Amino acid sequence: MSQEPDTSSLRERLIDAGVELVLSEGTAALGLREIARRAGVSHGAPRRYFPTHHSLLSAIARRGFADLGARVAATMEEATTEEATTEPSATPRARLDALARTYVGYALERRGMFELMFRHDLLDSEKHEPNAAGSRLRESTLPLFGLLTGLVAHCRARADGDVRPDVAAAALWANLHGIAQLWASESLPLALGTPADERAGAGRLLPAPLDALVTAALEAHLGPVKP
Known part of the structure; x- marks a missing residue:
């Protein structure tokens, strides 16, 4: 049998x-x-x-968040090690730089998965699975956001204290997410006149024009890195 x-x-x-x-x-x-x-x-x-198509898609998307989280952890550890050998006090900013570039790089490398991870109908799953047990997909975004908020709080410790760290982190996240989506749709490369052969990157190594946009976003929210 x-x-x-x-x-x-x-x-x-x-x-x-x-x-x-x-x-x-x-x-x-x-x-x-x-x-x-x-x-x-x-x-x-x-x-x-x-039980539903949405529950399967949510399980697939959770794999994406796990993959992204693992990549962020690895690149931040690498950045911390590199930075600590020369400038220990800059480590939180180096980690935040690594997180930002890994996030945007992941969006370009895993475009289909990235789109699935942030699909509104999956994140707002109560409409489709009101009686489902277990954690909601949107809760998978919380560890990354918590990490981002902590790093932003460290980097803004000497800056103006009138903006809550979580609000500042949310604004930075939205900025990075928008950059990733507009670059992937080729709207930003078109606006910047970026040639097709200069639009690709690999992991945290972004194409130069996109890397400049990420740097601009970080500096807009956190200020430039002090020499």
Whole structure:
């Protein structure tokens, strides 16, 4: 007699298939049938592990937040190590610079996943799954925002104290998010006259015009780095 398939492994297989699909073909390809086909299961199988299409898409998007969080942690640690050897007092700003560039770089490298992670219908999941148990997708944004707020508070410690750190961090986040989206849609490269061969980057190494925009955003919210 054949054994029942392991529920947890099949669940992860469906998520794996969705991640592969969104990275290769974008959010428009994330239909239940196609995810099931990629996972090698019947088209009705996802319903056994995910009560709604939204719950499956949310699980896929959570993988994106986990990936982004891991990348941010790694690049900030690298930046801290590099900076501490020469200028220990500048470490919070170096970490914030690394976070900002990693965030924007991730948006360009993982465009389909980034779009899925911030889809309003998934973040506002109560409308689609009012009785669902567990954490909401939008709660996956909180660790990154908490980290950003802490770093902004450190960097603004000697600046004007009339703006709450979380408000300043939210404004910076919105600025970086907008830069990433407008660059990905090619609106900013067009406005800046950036040639096509100068628009690509890799990870935290952004193309020079985009890197300049990130620097401008950081300086607008935090002031320039003091020599």
